Amino acid sequence: MYSILKDYLKGKINFTDSQFEEIKHLFAAKTVSKGKVLLQAGEINQHSFFVVKGCLRSYVIDKEGKEHIIQFAPENWWISDLNSYNKQEPAMFFIDAIEDSEVLMNDRGFNEKIAAIVPQADAMFQTLTQNSFRAMQKRLVSHLSATAEERYLEFIKTYPTLALRVPQKMIASYIGVAPESLSRIRKAVAHQ
Amino acid sequence: MYSILKDYLKGKINFTDSQFEEIKHLFAAKTVSKGKVLLQAGEINQHSFFVVKGCLRSYVIDKEGKEHIIQFAPENWWISDLNSYNKQEPAMFFIDAIEDSEVLMNDRGFNEKIAAIVPQADAMFQTLTQNSFRAMQKRLVSHLSATAEERYLEFIKTYPTLALRVPQKMIASYIGVAPESLSRIRKAVAHQ
DNA sequence: CGAGCGCTTGATTGAGTTCAAAAATCGTGG
């Protein structure tokens, strides 16, 4: 379980085996089965999650009870409600497992602790945050300027493996269309 | 001109007058008249801007030539294409002045330089980035779950002064509707 | 093996766009 995290981190920053032994203790290993909710909107989010196996998602539920997916997190992704985590404000998002999963969970204050062991880690997390900021911006732009079909094609281009792995209605939720509409979009794309 | 920046920073971090004298030199004062383009999409963004007076905006132009506004920056706001600035990648956004404005412009590497003078500055900028990340998320969520009217009401609630100051067609562009639609939305809101 | 979930298909509705033109407002030069 921890070896996956080690391999992942090796690709981003340099550290010794003994440093990794220290880092390890900052993560609690957790096995979560499909459907398990790890964060509820409204709660203060005390954790962030690194996915070792399986897939999590974050989503909002709107006033009509509809889910809108913000992020998928398959293997080697981090997921959290960053705003709640950083500022200790109520979370906007729910986080749950959409497959049986194994995650490494860390507590708030983790960022400082890991940076104290491996200073480069701080820059790594800043880069990760920048990446998700950019992804969010791109997504907003595509909602401002692209059609549902374009957003779908963008999705399968950006996340080809997710597109095969995640139920279609969740892809619909992510790109912001009704499941019926996505079904029709796929039909149209296939016939062209 | 610099006194505005000083007042702004005083509200966020502590520093001495002599520290401020050092910080000052990191900013170039610039007077820009309405319509002046400060960043073109595709360029590498070398600057970020602090608005002392007037108002800037960032926006994308889509493949049909339509503008979509990403951010307004009136007095005491920062504006930049952060991804381009941080990673030296081509900018997604244009930045221009929508009023005659006065800005303080800093170069890349500025963050490290200011943090060397006033260590707290780093945390301040991280907080600012977190805030815009959250704003972006909220905006995405409202595109996923709210109607045009709801997004309009949200806008005037969040930015009441901007709503009076910025041309209506730019508000339309920001909330992602045609100018004609916003006109009708306003009419409907007024009659209820 | 059957109940429920996910996907598809059809018919209808509706929010918002587009195109066109008039009305209002702005800004600039004489």
Add this chain to the structure above:
DNA sequence: CCACGATTTTTGAACTCAATCAAGCGCTCG
């Protein structure tokens, strides 16, 4: 400071993309 041209806003009518409602099919997993 006023007038005129340009830009912005409003209004109307037709249209379009996607949502909604409804029903049927097929799979899987309990």
